[in-house]
Amino acid sequence: xxxxxxxxxxxxRDKNFDLIYxxxxxxxxxxxxxxxxxxGFSAVDEKGDPQNPExxxxxxxLAIPKFGCAPEEVLSMIGEISGxxxxxxxxxxxxxxFERAGWDKKNTIRYHN
Numbered sequence: 001x002x003x004x005x006x007x008x009x010x011x012x013r014d015k016n017f018d019l020i021y022x023x024x025x026x027x028x029x030x031x032x033x034x035x036x037x038x039x040g041f042s043a044v045d046e047k048g049d050p051q052n053p054e055x056x057x058x059x060x061x062l063a064i065p066k067f068g069c070a071p072e073e074v075l076s077m078i079g080e081i082s083g084x085x086x087x088x089x090x091x092x093x094x095x096x097x098f099e100r101a102g103w104d105k106k107n108t109i110r111y112h113n
Contacts, residue, residue, distance in 0.1 A: 008057050008092065009033050009041035020048035024069050025062065025077040052083035060093025063101040071103045 009019050019033035021043040030048040035041055056078055062068040078089065091098055098104055 004059055004061065004092070005033055005043060006041045013041070018048075020050045020053075022048075022050050022077065025073045027077060027081060050081045052085075053081060053087045054085075056081075056087045056089050058089060058091045060091070060097040063093065063097045063103050065101065068101075071101075 031043040
């Protein structure tokens with residue numbers, strides 16, 4: 001599990017959002033993110049439904065070659081889960097990993113509706 005899901009989850013804790021973690025852009029493994037007493041936010045072993053999101057937060061770990069996936073996989077996943085109203089996409093990374101991995105060159109998102 002990506003340890004940084006806790007930070008954006010905590011930031012919106014009072015908004016009553018359904019938070020979903022999609023590891024490696026694989027929607028078949030989507031899990032709910034919930035507050036765990038005494039621990040904080042964490043992905044739990046409950047299936048999550050990522051369909052029709054208002055916001056998609058793409059974490060920089062996806063751009064790390066050894067652990068992540070290709071930007072095309074992330075773009076395809078976003079297109080697959082997007083409804084009629086396209087989600088806002090926010091990228092969160094450290095040490096410029098998106099740029100270092102060339103993701104900043106992918107400036108057009110193609111939706112597969």
